[in-house]
Amino acid sequence: MTDSEFNATDVRIERWFRSLTRAGQVIVKDGRLALLTSYGREIDSAPLSAVTARRRWFLGADSAVAYVNGVRYRLTMGQRNRRPGGAVPVGRFLAALRGGEAEATVPYSRRELRTPTP
Numbered sequence: 787m788t789d790s791e792f793n794a795t796d797v798r799i800e801r802w803f804r805s806l807t808r809a810g811q812v813i814v815k816d817g818r819l820a821l822l823t824s825y826g827r828e829i830d831s832a833p834l835s836a837v838t839a840r841r842r843w844f845l846g847a848d849s850a851v852a853y854v855n856g857v858r859y860r861l862t863m864g865q866r867n868r869r870p871g872g873a874v875p876v877g878r879f880l881a882a883l884r885g886g887e888a889e890a891t892v893p894y895s896r897r898e899l900r901t902p903t904p
Contacts, residue, residue, distance in 0.1 A: 791815050792882035794875050798862040799829060812861060814882045819854060821861075830854045839883050841876060850876050 792814040799810040799821055809824040820831040832855045839852035839861075849862045863875040 792879050794863050794879065796864065798860075800860040800862075801857065806859075812863075812879065814879070819852075819883070821854065821859065830857060830859070834883060837883060839880060841880065848876055850879060 792812070794812045795809070797810045797812050798808050799806045799812075806829055807823045810829070811820075811822040811824075811826075813820045813822065814834070817834050818831055819834060819837045821829040823829060837852060837854050839850050841850050845851070845860070846862070848864050849860060852859045852861055861876075861879070863879070
């Protein structure tokens with residue numbers, strides 16, 4: 787797999803407040819993004835030029851919001867194995883959309899551990 791390719795399984799895919807699948811698949815390959823159900827049926831796909839995605843501060847570390855052809859999807863990766871490193875697939879997904887660039891944002895887990903000073 788090259789730097790610009792990405793494949794994740796067990797992804798919860800939601801459109802607004804409606805869950806489309808809890809064990810879906812996200813594939814970035816050959817300049818296209820594809821969102822698939824657990825049965826392999828295509829939910830949506832688009833060339834990477836029509837896709838924007840980012841990690842939102844109010845979502846969990848393992849979630850991202852993606853706009854595919856103007857439709858908003860919430861992608862939560864690592865549903866079955868909730869581990870502290872759940873943000874890793876999301877970071878790789880965002881890097882694959884940007885063409886392999888390193889992520890420049892501060893990981894959510896580090897911000898969460900800060901405590902206010904008295």
